[in-house]
Amino acid sequence: MKTFEISDDEAAAADAWLEEHAKTCKVWRPKTEGLFAGQVYHGAIGGAVSYTFTPTSLGTLCHIECACGEKALCNGDNF
Numbered sequence: 001m002k003t004f005e006i007s008d009d010e011a012a013a014a015d016a017w018l019e020e021h022a023k024t025c026k027v028w029r030p031k032t033e034g035l036f037a038g039q040v041y042h043g044a045i046g047g048a049v050s051y052t053f054t055p056t057s058l059g060t061l062c063h064i065e066c067a068c069g070e071k072a073l074c075n076g077d078n079f
């Protein structure tokens with residue numbers, strides 16, 4: 001088995017990027033009314049955010065991608 005992981009710092013940076021990105025994303029919009037007002041809904045099983053790991057000779061690169069196509073490195077830097 002091969003597993004990929006990100007550090008706690010990277011996870012926090014990725015979450016911070018997503019939170020900031022959600023403010024301007026055309027896809028990642030919180031509902032404005034109803035039972036789930038204030039929450040983002042992307043279907044029953046989610047899947048709006050992807051984490052991609054790319055092994056290279058310099059180490060494993062990780063980037064996060066929103067369903068709208070915007071990307072950032074897992075450490076929150078611009079892609």
Ligand SMILES: [Zn+2]
Nearest residue numbers: 025028066068
């Ligand atoms: Zn987006």
